[in-house]
Amino acid sequence: MRIADFHVTPIAISDPPLLNAAGLHAPYALRVIVEVVSDDNIYGVSELPGGADVLADLESVRHLVVGRDPFRLNAIARDIEAHFGSATSGDWQPMRTTIHSRRAARAFGAVEVACLDLIGKAVGRPVCDLLGGKVRDRVPFSAYLFYKYEGAGGELGFAIDPKATDWAAARQAAALTPDGIVAQAQAMCREFGFKSLKLKGGVFAPQIEVDTIFALREAFGPHTPLRLDPNAVWSVETAIRYGKQMEGALEYLEDPTRGQEGMAQVAKAVNIPLATNMCTTSFEDLPGSVRLGSEHIILSDHHFWGGLRASVELARICRTFGRGLSMHSNSHVGISLRAMAHLAAAVPNLTYACDTHYPWQCEEVIVGGRLQFDDGDLVVGDAPGLGVELDRAMLARLHENYVKCGLTERDDEAEMQKVQPGWKFMETRW
Template identity: 65%
Template sequence: MPEKTGPRIKDITITPIAIVDPPLLNAAGLHAPYALRTIVELVTDDGISGISEIPGNRAIDAALHDSIDLLIGKDVFQLNEIRQVLIDQFGTDTAAERGETPWDQRKLVHIFSAIEVACMDIIGKVTGRPIVDLLGGKMRDRVPFAAYLFYKYEGAGGELGFGTDPAATGWAAARQASGLTPAELVAQAKAMCAAFGFQSIKLKGGVFEPQQEVDAMFALHEAFGPDVPLRLDPNAIWKLETGIKYGRQLEPILEYLEDPVRGQENMAQVRQVLTIPLATNMCTTSFGDIPNSIRLGAEDIILSDHHFWGGLRASMTLAGICETFGRGLSMHSNSHLGISLAAMVHLGAAIPHLTYALDTHYPWQSDEVITAGRFTFEEGAVLVPTEPGLGVELDRVALARLHQNYLNCGLTKRDDEVEMQKIQPGWTFQSVRW
């Protein structure tokens, strides 16, 4: 019998966009008024479209353009072949290419995750099955997420700049208000949880000296009580002795402490002293990191991200490794729209042992690029789409508008240090600050 083949890639469109982003603070500086994303669309020879979304970066976009000729004509079902073609072209990523900032800067993992998700969107449409079924099927109907708090300056980003809408109420008002003190963070958390129903809370730390952030966590604990899990992420900016000192203070109230210190060796030393679980998306970030992680006992929980681990299927492999070695698993987030959120939900539904609610920046974003509009959260969770593929479709009018934002704003990559220097001249990113 002749070998069966699937739909083949005929066209690839790569569209950089810029979405409104508030002035959120982190260890690397300040979010720009716009966050960059890249939307990738594959169209097959029989007219089926598949889409994906990744963090925006001009260098990665250029590499995606360089991959077009390599991928035209490929069978969308042959993902192993597609991955090998990309490896042959770009090589494998190194740990150094990840960088020291809280976000990942590796090329191959971004490119392949973009192509894989779009291909799986097509495969789902061809087979009439949602992506979760292509990953082995649903383990849950709803995927839980956590409230993600940020220290921030006043303002909503984008065209509003640092201004506010005085008529805004509820979460819309909290999204624009400053949040620099423990009381302001508690108000932010209450508004976000009221609007989205989140059952657990995370604070992006690494912004102020540690005691201020520890005090904020205790304020949240007092406001929400012992039944609401709390997490703190200093983004690896603490020294070893700092991580141990403040980790001990936080032990009674935290669900887990994320990346208090930099590197697997330092994480392992903190882990030997503290009783609370340690999580990471900065010290164990690739399959090559795992053997040393297991040897050292560097963390208890790995925060995956299909954009950074090489796609959805690779993330399922990671889930199996975590189960084998007794590691918890959840997901890291970035400033994303509904295409990435849909992919996260399909993956989160398929993972057998999803031990913690996922991170999401989604409440901080106001734009959207899918036709159904923004996703709805019920009690902090998102229903798993049941339509074929991702279950979302591209809003081409919104895509054109957001692409024009990209052209107008002049940003080509994320650089929180430069943005911070606009507010605090001379400020520089330090990989270890306290």
């Protein structure tokens, strides 16, 4: 079997005006759909965050993918690493610099997931079996809560549908107060059955976000795990001060401050597990993580750690050094969600419900439409590959969205300035 073709299709999916430490989500989120097609006409797919730089990187490795044996992923990885390593340095050294290694990890991860989907379809086995086999049939996910302005994103922009009810109404409603977030959480949990709650913070003054956590605790009771993610815009002193207020209330506090050194200081002073998707985000970061004790839980992301097999390696390292493990998310469609589920199904020590933005999106590029959560879980199943097929008509429509919307990168600061002129991102805001 050989890879005969390689397709890269940028898409734009509706995204509500969600607030975060970097600013505001645009009406569209950018994703890229990757296909590898074998010489016997079997195809595999993957999905990754979009943008002009991502498209350029993927197109630049096309010649390293077409004609290759999809089973020989190590050789493809080596050549992609060499490609990015030599882009500026002349002489390749494995993972020579952080910026190039991360570009290589992102590009190879997309190719690898598509190849594993292809292989799974060819041999009639689910991707999780190619990673060692299932240790769980159901993967739990967490409700992902956002402070937000009114609007549902996409063509609707900031418009409101007065006929919407329950989650559809909550998805478009403003949520700028603790009570608004509680209402959002209640609607999301009724719709999807989630059993844990995560609040995206770093938006308002810390006390408001702490008050929101306690409002959620009051509404949902002491047995619902709660998480808060200030996206590292708190100082060490602020993180310690407000972290101490939340001792006993949080399952974990995610990236309250910036950098491994700062996180380690907070970890020593506050009796709450710290999680990260910002200070430890690559294999190069792991020695510092272990030396400093910067976090208790790593939120993996196969899009950035180099794919599914690399994420299995990360899980083993986490087990060796006593780290908990879960998964980070960004605005995505069902291909990424299925890949996350297959990875989670094959990792024994994934002990926390995974993040997902999926409830915030409404379009889908897979046949059968939106994936359904069952009591907060995604059932993995035994379908070959990732268990998805592309809806070609929807793929074309969402690609047209990409062309029409004119976005070529995510820029939350620029989007925020449309609402609050002069607003600037600050690495440390409080």
